[in-house]
Every structure is written in structure tokens, then in C-alpha cells.
Amino acid sequence: MAKESTKKFICIICPQCCELETDGTEVKGAKCKRGKEFALQEVVLPLRVITTTIRGEAKEARRMIPVKTACPLPLEDIPQIMRYIKGVRISEIPALGSRINVGGYSKPIELIVTGE
Amino acid sequence: MAAAVGAAEGGLKKILILERLPRLGGILNQCIHLGFGLTYFKEEMTGTEYAARYKKMVYERDIEARTSCFVHTITPQKEITFVCADGEYTVSAKHIVMATGCRERTREMLTVPGTRPAGIFTAGLAQEMVNIYGVMPGKEVVVIGSGDIGLIMARRMTLEGATVHAVLEILDHLSGLIRNKVQCLDDFGIPLYLQHEPLEIIGRDRVEAIRYRNNQTGEHKILPCDTVLFSVGLIPEQDLLIDAGIEPGNGIHLVGNADYIHDYVDAVTREAEKLGRLLA
Numbered sequence: 254m255a256k257e258s259t260k261k262f263i264c265i266i267c268p269q270c271c272e273l274e275t276d277g278t279e280v281k282g283a284k285c286k287r288g289k290e291f292a293l294q295e296v297v298l299p300l301r302v303i304t305t306t307i308r309g310e311a312k313e314a315r316r317m318i319p320v321k322t323a324c325p326l327p328l329e330d331i332p333q334i335m336r337y338i339k340g341v342r343i344s345e346i347p348a349l350g351s352r353i354n355v356g357g358y359s360k361p362i363e364l365i366v367t368g369e
Numbered sequence: 370m371a372a373a374v375g376a377a378e379g380g381l382k383k384i385l386i387l388e389r390l391p392r393l394g395g396i397l398n399q400c401i402h403l404g405f406g407l408t409y410f411k412e413e414m415t416g417t418e419y420a421a422r423y424k425k426m427v428y429e430r431d432i433e434a435r436t437s438c439f440v441h442t443i444t445p446q447k448e449i450t451f452v453c454a455d456g457e458y459t460v461s462a463k464h465i466v467m468a469t470g471c472r473e474r475t476r477e478m479l480t481v482p483g484t485r486p487a488g489i490f491t492a493g494l495a496q497e498m499v500n501i502y503g504v505m506p507g508k509e510v511v512v513i514g515s516g517d518i519g520l521i522m523a524r525r526m527t528l529e530g531a532t533v534h535a536v537l538e539i540l541d542h543l544s545g546l547i548r549n550k551v552q553c554l555d556d557f558g559i560p561l562y563l564q565h566e567p568l569e570i571i572g573r574d575r576v577e578a579i580r581y582r583n584n585q586t587g588e589h590k591i592l593p594c595d596t597v598l599f600s601v602g603l604i605p606e607q608d609l610l611i612d613a614g615i616e617p618g619n620g621i622h623l624v625g626n627a628d629y630i631h632d633y634v635d636a637v638t639r640e641a642e643k644l645g646r647l648l649a
Contacts, residue, residue: 265548267407268633301556304402304415305528306500317503319401319417328556335528349421367401368417369392369424 262295264288300325303334304367307341307353314346320353323363334358370394370423371638372466372624375645377430385460386427386434387451393427393434394420395470396493397634399500402521404548409635419634443609447620464620464648467610468641471603471626473518476570479601481513483570486577492518492600499525507596511579512536513567517545517632519600524553526598533557534592537565537581544602546632570597603630622648 264271266287273292274281280289294300302325306317326334337357347353347366355362370393373384392398397405400416407413410422427434438453443465450459473491490498490506496518498504508531512519515538523533536554541564543550554561562581568589569580578593605627610617617623624644625637 263547263551265552268404268546268548270547299556301552302403303528306401306503308503317499317501319415319500321401321403321415331528335530349418367415367421368398369421 260296262292264291266291299328301328301331302326303331303338305335305338307338307343307364309346310342310344311346318343318347318366319368320364321367323352323365326362330358334362337362338364370427370468371641372468372645372648373432373434374423374426374430375642376649377432377645378642379646379649381645381649382431384432385462386432387438387440387449388434388436389439391437393424393436399493399497400521401500402525405634407635408633409638416634423638440609443613443615443621445613445615445619462620464622466622466624466641466644466648467607467617467627468624469606469609469627471605471630474599474602474604476597476599479513479567479599481567481570483580484572486570486572486575488572488576488596489570490596490598492516492522492598495522495596495598496525499529505529505531506598507531507576507594509534509594510596510598511592511594512598512600513579514538514599514601515540515543515545515550515561515563516600516602517549519598520545520549520553522598522600523559524557527557527559531596533559534594535559536561537567538563539566539584540564567597605629 259274259276262273264273271284271288272282275292277296280292283289302322304321306319309316309318337355349369351366353364373386376384397416397420403413403415405414405416405419438451440449440451442450447465448459448461473493476489488507495506498506510526510531510533512523515536527533564584565581566584567581571578576595576597578591580591582589624641631637
């Protein structure tokens, strides 16, 4: 990572949308600590939480179940990760907040159920 | 829900929520993306989680909530007539809070010329199809308008395997939030064309292409696609009052997006809770 060049981002942590500038060690423009962390992480490897749905095949209610990943995952791998998540089928209606494991990716992915 | 919780907190005893859909929460139930609750609950959650949290607050209090109930008439005497699975009922109230949300502006309201093939949706309808029913509206998508729902849906469609060719915006600036442009368009390399106007939807049975103009250069282009999503603004839903010829006031209240369009659900919640407390 070239330290002399600075990179600019718009922070996506909260709706204030701070304009951040970083050279990899110092962060300018962040109004909070989380923004600083975001900028430093963004230089190395952009991470995002994925929110999507998985197909529920319960007899009483066939419907989509909303989920999010338990931790942020590399942005560049999202298309690949989405393929693994889309393969998941569950036969019962999961409780809000329950966790579902997804295999296939280089490390285990945990999904959190976000809806009832 | 927030108005009911506010009123219950204020000590009001008889509160009835009438909901048209089978579950409480409204449009939040199809908002599976993050970005809700940052200012109200001080944590980032999805729309579905926000709805679930609030539903719990309703059920913990002395509030009667009836779902799958369709209110069809309201009178100036504050009588409400609704139909549900076990028949038609009329109730009278001291206060009526209209928390009916809003509707999306459609292609017809923009009067985009062209044919009327299948494959034209509002962004929110597409969101319901994908997130609730698990049905994809199409594969080659163009989004018209850069409202937040359009941006969110551009990402959602991409995640689900569709190709979003462009987001066209007639204005010279984004209408949604910048953070949504960054995390929905830039992250996935979806181009945003500002000052571009849709001129014609082309297609016989299914959308085949869209013709648009760059309003800076005057250049016309045809972009092949099979689906067009419109995210071109929201209109408060006040049809019940309009049909009855009632103005808000005198015990009839509008709250949230039914009053005016809000950017954040947190603001709607605060406003509604405050109203609820005032009514108690």
C-alpha cells in the first residue's frame, strides 16, 4: 500500500456522510471514531454486511426469510458469498435473532435472522 | 405503532390499531437492508428488525392490534368502518390517527411515452416481490430516478443476480442519500447518469429497451433492458380523508409519511410517539 497517496471516501457508517481522506495511517474529516476505523479498513480491504433473504420451505408458510451476515465480509467476495447464501433452504420458521451457518466460503459465514 | 405506544405511555386506555396487511410493520417488513434505528434505538438495524422491536413494544402494552382489516370509510363524526375476515364493523373514536404511509409515484404520473409492455415496476413493488415473495421482476434492469428505494433496489437486484445497467436521474444531483449511492451503486460498479431523461419505453410484450436523452448534450441513446424500475418520489396516502372530504384536525390526525415524506423512520417514530402522548 503506497502511503504517500491519499484516498478519499464518503463514510457510510451513519447518515452524516462525512467526507474522509486517509493516507493509510491518519484520517481527516471523520466526526467520530467509527468513521476513522471505517476509512482505515476501507484502504486495506473494504468490508460490508450483506443483507439478503433465504428461502423458507416450511409447510405452513413458504416465504422469504430476511437475514444479515453476523460480521462484515470482503466486498470483492460478495458475488461469490451470495451464491453460497442462496443455496440455503430451511424447513422451519426461524426465530428472530437465531443464527444459521453457511458453508462453502473460505471461512464459515454466520447469518442472523432479522425478521419474524 | 409508535402513536399507539405513545398514547399507551401517556395513559390512554382504549387503543385500537387497524392494519390492512396480515402483520404489523407496514413497509418496514420488506426493508431487509440496514440503516434503520441509528438515531432512535442508537444501533443500526434492518427495517424488519425495527418493525419486530416495535411490534414487541405494542404487544407488551394494553393495545388492541387487528391485522388483515381494511378500513374503507371514515366519517367526520369519527366513525370508522372496516372489513375483516369475520365481517364488517363500525367503531367510533375520539381520535383517529392516520398512519397510512405513502404511495410511490408511477410511470403514468411521469408520463414517460412508449408502449405498455410487461416489465415496468415501481422500485418498492420490486422490493416486495424480491424480499417477501422471492420472485425476480427481471434480469436486465434500468432504474429511473435516484431515490433511496431505487438505489437500494439497484443493489438488491445485483445481489440476486440481475444486471443493473444504469440509474437515470433527470436532476443534476442525487435525490437519495449519498451513503446509499456509495454502498449501493459505487460498490457494485453501477453507473449513475445525472441530467438524463427517459424518453421512451420500447417493447411489444416485454420491455426491450429504453431510449433516453442526455440533457446536457442533447444526445439520444437506446439502452436494451427487460425491466424498468421507477424510483421517482413518494406521495402521502390520504385517500380515506380525500374520499370523505375531511380535512385533518378536529380529532383526525395525520402522522409519518401520510403527512409528509420523511427520510428516516426514526423521525417518523419520534413524531408519532409525541402525537400519541398528546392525545392521551
